[in-house]
Amino acid sequence: MAADIQAPPFREYPTIPVIVENSMAHSKPYVAKPAHQESVGFPGELVENWQEVAVAKLGELVSGSRALQVFLDTCVKCGACTDKCHYYLGTQDPNNMPVARQDLLRKVYRRHYTFAGKYFPKLVGAVDFDEEVRDQWYSYFHQCSQCRRCSVFCPYGIDTAEISMAGREVLDAIGVGQKYSNEILGKVHVVGNNLGLPKPALVNTLEGLEEDIKDDTGVDVRVPVDQKNADVLLITPSADFFAEPHIDGLIGYAKVFHQAGISWTLSSYASEAANFSMFIGSKDNLKKVAMRIRDAALDLGVKRIVVGECGHAWRVAYSFWNTLIGPFDFLDPKYPAPQHICEVTYDLIQRGALRLNKEANDHRRITFHDSCNVARASRMGNIPGGQFLIPREILKACANHFYDMAPETIHENTFCCGGGGGLLTDDLMELRVKGALPRMEALAQVVQEYDVDTLVAICAICKTQFAKVLPYYNFQMNMITSLHQIVGDAIQLDTTH
Amino acid sequence: MILTVIFAILFYVAVALFSIGIVRKIVIYSKTPQPLKIPTTPAPTTKAGVVWRLFKEVTVFQSLFKANKWIWIFGWLFHFGLLLVLLRHLRYFTEPVWFWVNWLQPFGKYAGFAMVVGLLGLWARRFLVDRIRYISSPSDHLMLLLLIAIGSSGLVMTFVSHTDVVALKSFVLGLMYFDLQILPDTLALLIHLALVIVLLIIFPISKLLHAPGMFFSPTRNQVDNVREQRHVAGWSAKP
Numbered sequence: 012m013a014a015d016i017q018a019p020p021f022r023e024y025p026t027i028p029v030i031v032e033n034s035m036a037h038s039k040p041y042v043a044k045p046a047h048q049e050s051v052g053f054p055g056e057l058v059e060n061w062q063e064v065a066v067a068k069l070g071e072l073v074s075g076s077r078a079l080q081v082f083l084d085t086c087v088k089c090g091a092c093t094d095k096c097h098y099y100l101g102t103q104d105p106n107n108m109p110v111a112r113q114d115l116l117r118k119v120y121r122r123h124y125t126f127a128g129k130y131f132p133k134l135v136g137a138v139d140f141d142e143e144v145r146d147q148w149y150s151y152f153h154q155c156s157q158c159r160r161c162s163v164f165c166p167y168g169i170d171t172a173e174i175s176m177a178g179r180e181v182l183d184a185i186g187v188g189q190k191y192s193n194e195i196l197g198k199v200h201v202v203g204n205n206l207g208l209p210k211p212a213l214v215n216t217l218e219g220l221e222e223d224i225k226d227d228t229g230v231d232v233r234v235p236v237d238q239k240n241a242d243v244l245l246i247t248p249s250a251d252f253f254a255e256p257h258i259d260g261l262i263g264y265a266k267v268f269h270q271a272g273i274s275w276t277l278s279s280y281a282s283e284a285a286n287f288s289m290f291i292g293s294k295d296n297l298k299k300v301a302m303r304i305r306d307a308a309l310d311l312g313v314k315r316i317v318v319g320e321c322g323h324a325w326r327v328a329y330s331f332w333n334t335l336i337g338p339f340d341f342l343d344p345k346y347p348a349p350q351h352i353c354e355v356t357y358d359l360i361q362r363g364a365l366r367l368n369k370e371a372n373d374h375r376r377i378t379f380h381d382s383c384n385v386a387r388a389s390r391m392g393n394i395p396g397g398q399f400l401i402p403r404e405i406l407k408a409c410a411n412h413f414y415d416m417a418p419e420t421i422h423e424n425t426f427c428c429g430g431g432g433g434l435l436t437d438d439l440m441e442l443r444v445k446g447a448l449p450r451m452e453a454l455a456q457v458v459q460e461y462d463v464d465t466l467v468a469i470c471a472i473c474k475t476q477f478a479k480v481l482p483y484y485n486f487q488m489n490m491i492t493s494l495h496q497i498v499g500d501a502i503q504l505d506t507t508h
Numbered sequence: 509m510i511l512t513v514i515f516a517i518l519f520y521v522a523v524a525l526f527s528i529g530i531v532r533k534i535v536i537y538s539k540t541p542q543p544l545k546i547p548t549t550p551a552p553t554t555k556a557g558v559v560w561r562l563f564k565e566v567t568v569f570q571s572l573f574k575a576n577k578w579i580w581i582f583g584w585l586f587h588f589g590l591l592l593v594l595l596r597h598l599r600y601f602t603e604p605v606w607f608w609v610n611w612l613q614p615f616g617k618y619a620g621f622a623m624v625v626g627l628l629g630l631w632a633r634r635f636l637v638d639r640i641r642y643i644s645s646p647s648d649h650l651m652l653l654l655l656i657a658i659g660s661s662g663l664v665m666t667f668v669s670h671t672d673v674v675a676l677k678s679f680v681l682g683l684m685y686f687d688l689q690i691l692p693d694t695l696a697l698l699i700h701l702a703l704v705i706v707l708l709i710i711f712p713i714s715k716l717l718h719a720p721g722m723f724f725s726p727t728r729n730q731v732d733n734v735r736e737q738r739h740v741a742g743w744s745a746k747p
Contacts, residue, residue: 030638075742077542078726084533085721088648089583090633090640091575105642114643126713127647136645162548164575166565166583167718168727170546294543294743330545333738347735387549390732395550395557423550 016441018483019101021452027094028103035104035445040153041438043188050197051296054186061185065140066123068184072177072292073120079177082169083120086110092161092169097426098154101445106151109161109171115147116178145187152178153189154442156432157290157323158383163423175432176292183291191436192287199300204249204283210236213279216252224262230504232269234261238276240312243268245275245352246284246304246328247319248471256493257474260320263495266502267356271364275317281307284324285471289331290433298335301327305336314343317350320493322382322431322470325351329389351391353469356498357401360408366503372410375465377497378457379403379415380450380477381425382470396422402469402494409501414461420453428468430476443476444483451484458486466490467497512679512691515701519683522708529712530720537724541742551732558731565728578633586626586655592619593662600673600680617666624659627652651714654703661700671697 022028045055058064073079092109094100099107106112114136121128121137128137138144157172182188198207208216217234224232235241245268251261268275281303288296308316316339318328328349333339339348347354359365379402391397399422406413420426429446457463466481468474468491477491552558564570569587572580596616599605631652634644665671671694682689691697710716723729 027639030642032642074540075543077537077540077724078546080540081537081721081724081726085715085718085725087715087718088640088643088645089572089579089630090637090643091572091579093639093643095575105639108639108643110643131647133646134650135647159548162727164571166569166572166575167722168548168571168725170548170727173546330734333734334544334740334744337738349735388546390549390551393553395553395732398549423548 012482013440016444016483018444018451018480019448021448021455028100030105030108031103032105035098035102035107035154035442036147036150038154038439038442039150040434040436041190042149043190043193047190047194047197048183048186048188050200051183051188051193051293053183053188053193057186061145062140064185065145065181066119068181069116069120069177070124072180073124076173076177078170078173081167082113082173083117085167086113086117086169089166091164091166092171095161095164096155096171097158097160097429097449098156098442098446101429101448102154102442104154106147107154109165109169112151112155112171113169113174115144115151116174119144145182148178148182149187152182153434153439156383156427156429156434156446158427158431159387160383160424160427163387172432176290179290179433180292183293188291189433191438192291192433196287196291196296196300199283199285199287199303203280203303205285205287206249206252208249208252208282210279213252213277213282217277220258220262220265224265228504230269232262232265232504234265235276237279237311238274241274241276242313243273243275243315243317244281244304244308244311244313245277245317245319246281246324246349247277247352248284248321248324249282250471250475251319252282254471254475255478256489256491256496257320257471259496259499260493261495263493263497263499263502264319264352266499266504267352267359267365267495270366270502270504271359276311276313278304278307278311280310284318284321284328286324286327287433289323289327297327297331301332301335304332309341315346315350316342316348317352317355319352320469320471320495322384322472324471326384326388351401352495353401353405354391356495357392357405360405367409367498367501368503369409369411369501371501372497373412375410375492375497376412376414376461376463377406377410377465377467377492378454378461378463379406379413379421379494380428380466380468380473381421382468382473383425383427383431385469386423386425399423402467405494406467406497409497412461414457414463416453416457420449426450426453428470428473428476429480431470431472435472435476440479444480447476447480447484451480451486454486455484464490465492465497467492467494469494509690511693511698512688515691515698516683516688518702518705522705526708526711533712533717534720537721541745542726542730543740543742543744545730545732545734545739546726547730547732548727549732551730553732555731558729562723562728565722579630582626582629582633584626585622586630589619589621589623589626592616593623593659600677601684603677603681620659620663620666624656624663627656627659631656647714651716654707658700658703658707661696661703664696665694665700669694669696
């Protein structure tokens with residue numbers, strides 16, 4: 012815990028904080044080094060004619076995206092979104108109001124691409140892309156976790172995530188990328204996962220994990236890698252291989268597959284579900300990273316692809332994979348492609364294929380955090396909102412004590428953990444702590460009312476972020492738990508097979 | 509007579525700019541590809557579901573209702589009032605007047621108040637709420653001022669100093685059938701019409717584009733069926 016970073020106090024009543032101008036103008040992530048920039052196809056450092064390049068890139072992006080075209084035109088500045096962003100609520104910086112964040116880009120677009128902005132810039136607030144604006148972009152487009160909460164409330168569905176992705180892409184195009192995201196992407200291209208974990212290390216780790224499970228349960232539960240002709244290829248965030256509490260989730264998946272008798276495998280070539288290309292809006296990287304998964308699936312000859320607990324990865328998988336790397340005509344048509352691990356577990360529970368002992372989780376009083384990308388950018392199951400229903404039904408099937416947080420903070424209204432969208436880096440710690448405020452307030456309420464001691468999430472970023480920020484709000488960092496740890500603990504292994 | 513000619517020319521120009529501008533924008537919106545599926549979920553899984561979602565957005569401002577009750581009540585008062593007022597105005601464009609326009613007449617008259625009250629509420633928020641003050645440009649204030657002036661000048665003619673509506677109607681019909689008739693030169697009417705001309709001209713180059721734009725918003729109009737039906741467009745359609 013950094014001593015100089017203070018969590019904002021909980022609000023006694025749900026009041027909307029007043030604006031404090033420029034209170035977060037100093038917050039900026041480290042700039043990517045030339046090697047990181049070039050490894051993902053961007054100029055190494057600020058290009059000479061950056062203003063021209065930026066304006067041209069912006070025009071190109073808008074003409075290729077109906078979303079940007081419509082979003083930049085239609086905002087009426089009604090103010091509906093102004094109190095919806097967790098970063099605004101936690102920092103009070105007015106540029107963290109979604110509309111103001113969009114305006115950072117909109118004012119440049121207007122100046123160069125609209126009649127009103129070209130001839131009456133002052134009237135409509137249009138400005139040139141100068142150094143000051145560039146700095147504002149770098150600062151505030153890295154204070155958006157692309158959680159889409161604003162888009163739920165906007166009368167036109169304007170999604171600030173699309174704007175901040177475009178802003179970051181323009182910045183990348185002029186050579187001012189963000190170190191965290193671009194460095195990680197470079198590793199995926201070369202090694203196959205965000206952590207840069209090579210195959211021997213991965214195999215070693217998973218063997219150790221198998222031994223741990225054996226020690227714990229006395230049962231041989233396999234965690235296979237590169238097993239040809241397995242039925243299921245599991246694509247999971249690499250944090251699941253050794254971060255806490257992620258790894259207990261991985262053990263949970265293994266137990267589910269084991270008890271259901273499903274043959275499965277990980278891939279050392281595509282050992283990463285995360286795809287940070289989405290955060291920086293880079294379509295080329297997005298496709299290239301996703302393609303590793305198609306290649307691995309074909310190479311291993313699997314029949315199904317299942318995705319582990321990861322928020323933005325599930326968005327990329329559910330919403331983008333079929334577009335980017337489909338069609339999946341080589342997979343078994345009986346199953347959705349791709350399928351979420353929660354869908355798999357839920358189906359097995361429905362069919363009675365898992366032996367669960369709820370009492371095994373009696374020492375826990377559980378609440379569930381809806382991860383933003385799962386909640387507002389994807390689905391599980393056949394019905395809209397299945398992404399809310401399925402994880403909760405799994406929890407209720409595996410535990411006796413489950414309590415939801417306040418309705419205005421869950422489901423599609425869920426608050427981001429504060430670390431999504433490529434912001435899960437130590438150089439943005441102040442932002443991450445402050446941005447967690449609304450979620451922590453909702454958590455405090457169920458802790459007080461129901462003695463909740465376990466915060467379950469289905470996203471690698473949420474898990475890491477909570478483990479880091481919970482202590483700032485005087486909660487135990489080990490409150491945060493993987494959903495499949497709850498499942499794994501409830502599964503009665505010895506009575507089967 | 510000179511006034512009549514000036515207004516007639518301005519109306520033709522304004523209607524032309526309005527129509528061309530809006531059609532151009534609609535063409536741009538429909539031709540610009542949306543390469544990825546980005547509906548804000550939970551989203552409908554069928555086309556009919558999307559129509560229902562958009563219908564609720566257009567008629568009762570569903571998302572805005574979730575967001576903020578004050579903006580919703582003022583915004584809805586204004587838009588619903590405007591709708592009734594516009595329908596009532598059809599009486600100046602039709603001969604004989606359609607029967608349902610006659611039915612609407614009494615409601616349409618008073619809807620003008622709802623419209624102006626809504627606008628005043630929205631404008632007050634631009635001064636009173638610090639967050640909305642921060643995001644307001646001069647154009648945001650002027651747009652409300654323009655609409656309030658149009659509404660008030662209309663109310664003045666309906667309830668305070670009447671204009672010669674029979675002569676006005678023959679002027680309007682004359683414009684439509686290219687048979688120019690004299691425009692009554694009541695001050696309130698001239699102000700009202702001049703401001704409407706300004707509104708028509710700025711519509712396609714301003715935030716008023718939210719009217720056609722909202723039907724094209726991918727977060728609202730896309731079907732959530734991407735696993736079942738492969739979606740490609742623009743760059744994502746290229747191999």
